[in-house]
Amino acid sequence: MKLITILFLCSRLLASLSQESVTEEIDCDDEDVFKAVDAALKNYNNRIQSGNQFVLYRVTEVNKTVGSETFYSLKYQTKEGDCPVQSGKTWQDCDYKGAEEAARGECTATVGKRESTKFSVATQICQIIPAKGPVVTAQYTCLGCVHPISTESPDLEPVLKHAIQHFNNNTKHSHLFALGEVKRAQRQVVAGWNYGITYSIVQTDCLKKDFLLLTPDCKSLSGGDVGECTDSAYVDPQLRIASFSQNCNIHSGKDLVKPHPKICPGCPFEIPLDSPDLAEALTHSITKLNAENNETFYFKIDTVKSASAQVVAGKKFFIEFTARETTCSKEDNTELTESCEIKNPGQSLSCNAEVYMRPWEQKVYPTINCQVLEMTLLKKRPPGFSPFREVPGVKKGGGTIRHLMSCEYMGRPPKTGTEPKPESEAESSRLAQ
Numbered sequence: 387m388k389l390i391t392i393l394f395l396c397s398r399l400l401a402s403l404s405q406e407s408v409t410e411e412i413d414c415d416d417e418d419v420f421k422a423v424d425a426a427l428k429n430y431n432n433r434i435q436s437g438n439q440f441v442l443y444r445v446t447e448v449n450k451t452v453g454s455e456t457f458y459s460l461k462y463q464t465k466e467g468d469c470p471v472q473s474g475k476t477w478q479d480c481d482y483k484g485a486e487e488a489a490r491g492e493c494t495a496t497v498g499k500r501e502s503t504k505f506s507v508a509t510q511i512c513q514i515i516p517a518k519g520p521v522v523t524a525q526y527t528c529l530g531c532v533h534p535i536s537t538e539s540p541d542l543e544p545v546l547k548h549a550i551q552h553f554n555n556n557t558k559h560s561h562l563f564a565l566g567e568v569k570r571a572q573r574q575v576v577a578g579w580n581y582g583i584t585y586s587i588v589q590t591d592c593l594k595k596d597f598l599l600l601t602p603d604c605k606s607l608s609g610g611d612v613g614e615c616t617d618s619a620y621v622d623p624q625l626r627i628a629s630f631s632q633n634c635n636i637h638s639g640k641d642l643v644k645p646h647p648k649i650c651p652g653c654p655f656e657i658p659l660d661s662p663d664l665a666e667a668l669t670h671s672i673t674k675l676n677a678e679n680n681e682t683f684y685f686k687i688d689t690v691k692s693a694s695a696q697v698v699a700g701k702k703f704f705i706e707f708t709a710r711e712t713t714c715s716k717e718d719n720t721e722l723t724e725s726c727e728i729k730n731p732g733q734s735l736s737c738n739a740e741v742y743m744r745p746w747e748q749k750v751y752p753t754i755n756c757q758v759l760e761m762t763l764l765k766k767r768p769p770g771f772s773p774f775r776e777v778p779g780v781k782k783g784g785g786t787i788r789h790l791m792s793c794e795y796m797g798r799p800p801k802t803g804t805e806p807k808p809e810s811e812a813e814s815s816r817l818a819q
């Protein structure tokens with residue numbers, strides 16, 4: 387069955403695009419992040435048989451996936467504490483064990499949030515590095531919990547291969563389709579594995595009547611039809627795909643060619659960070675930045691955080707990026723070149739640029755606005771966070787950076803009667819060096 391879905395409205399198109407970005411990296415100042423880490427660490431501590439509990443050291447990475455249920459994918463580091471497993475204490479009641487004989491750990495966990503308060507661990511892998519002896523890996527998977535997995539997981543490959551074959555075997559479309567992009571994937575561990583996958587497919591130039599199966603010679607057609615499929619598969623313990631169901635919507639390629647300028651003139655839209663147009667806008671931005679600031683050294687673009695464009699009698703780009711000081715001085719170099727290396731330690735800037743281009747007049751109007759980021763913090767940026775102690779943001783040169791320092795777990799809350807201040811400050815400055 388061929389379903390043609392036509393997208394009429396700009397708003398609907400934009401809404402459906404935004405729905406696709408369900409996973410985002412988030413800051414560690416989210417209270418739920420702490421609850422998710424707490425659940426993961428308790429899960430680990432509850433499963434160790436002997437020795438001491440592990441205590442949070444810092445959270446290094448957090449992704450949040452919002453769908454019918456919210457999931458946190460976390461990476462965090464732990465240090466061995468001074469309370470035995472059987473002590474009846476929770477890890478928050480323990481201090482770090484003396485550094486020389488303490489074990490360290492790094493865990494990756496997926497934690498689901500239910501009914502807005504319950505956090506349950508779906509999967510967790512911890513690498514424990516003892517003071518002496520080999521690294522130990524501990525793995526936990528909740529049976530029956532559905533949880534998101536990486537869209538790049540190699541376990542998806544056989545399922546996707548089967549899915550594309552299934553589509554091509556059953557479609558009435560004249561051409562074969564190839565896999566576009568995997569958008570979401572989830573897994574449930576049962577006796578075997580259940581997978582749910584959402585991905586796009588693209589029309590190739592191979593006619594179905596000429597080719598039985600998709601081959602590497604089949605090239606995707608630009609302007610061809612595209613589709614989105616949501617499949618379920620059960621893979622049995624022998625790794626066979628024992629049951630499979632598929633639901634695909636095909637959109638006619640004609641409807642989707644350059645939808646933004648056609649359907650929604652004037653709407654800003656996100657552009658890919660590798661687009662050639664953006665490269666030009668970035669060159670103008672950094673040239674402007676170097677011309678405007680009075681630093682001795684040239685700055686270069688380090689990372690582009692986001693970019694969007696708007697069609698308005700020309701094209702306007704909105705770009706957010708960070709720039710770093712290079713070793714090329716303005717005195718010895720007439721311009722910034724590829725070979726200019728980032729200076730370390732060096733200044734960093736967080737910038738917003740607007741570049742308005744009117745190609746027919748060969749005119750470019752860049753404006754740029756940057757804030758200075760803390761130099762030493764960027765040398766060593768501590769991720770992770772403290773749920774218990776508020777550490778103020780660090781101010782410098784008018785730019786405020788939030789939460790860079792508050793990302794470390796700094797031990798348990800002070801006992802009544804002890805003075806927390808000097809100790810915690812000593813601790814945090816030591817860690818920041």
Ligand SMILES: *[C@@H]1O[C@H](CO)[C@@H](O)[C@H](O)[C@H]1NC(C)=O
Binds near residue numbers: 411449459460461
């Ligand atoms: C978070 O997402 C990024 C980008 O998709 C990925 O590279 C990273 O491994 C993810 N981190 C965790 C802890 O899942």
Ligand SMILES: *[C@@H]1O[C@H](CO)[C@@H](O)[C@H](O)[C@H]1NC(C)=O
Binds near residue numbers: 549551552555598
């Ligand atoms: C698709 O058809 C080919 C050729 O008939 C067959 O070998 C293959 O197993 C089929 N694949 C699926 C997933 O149905």
Ligand SMILES: *[C@@H]1O[C@H](CO)[C@@H](O)[C@H](O)[C@H]1NC(C)=O
Binds near residue numbers: 679
């Ligand atoms: C750079 O120096 C010039 C002249 O001294 C001054 O007008 C300008 O505001 C300075 N720019 C910045 C970014 O400090």
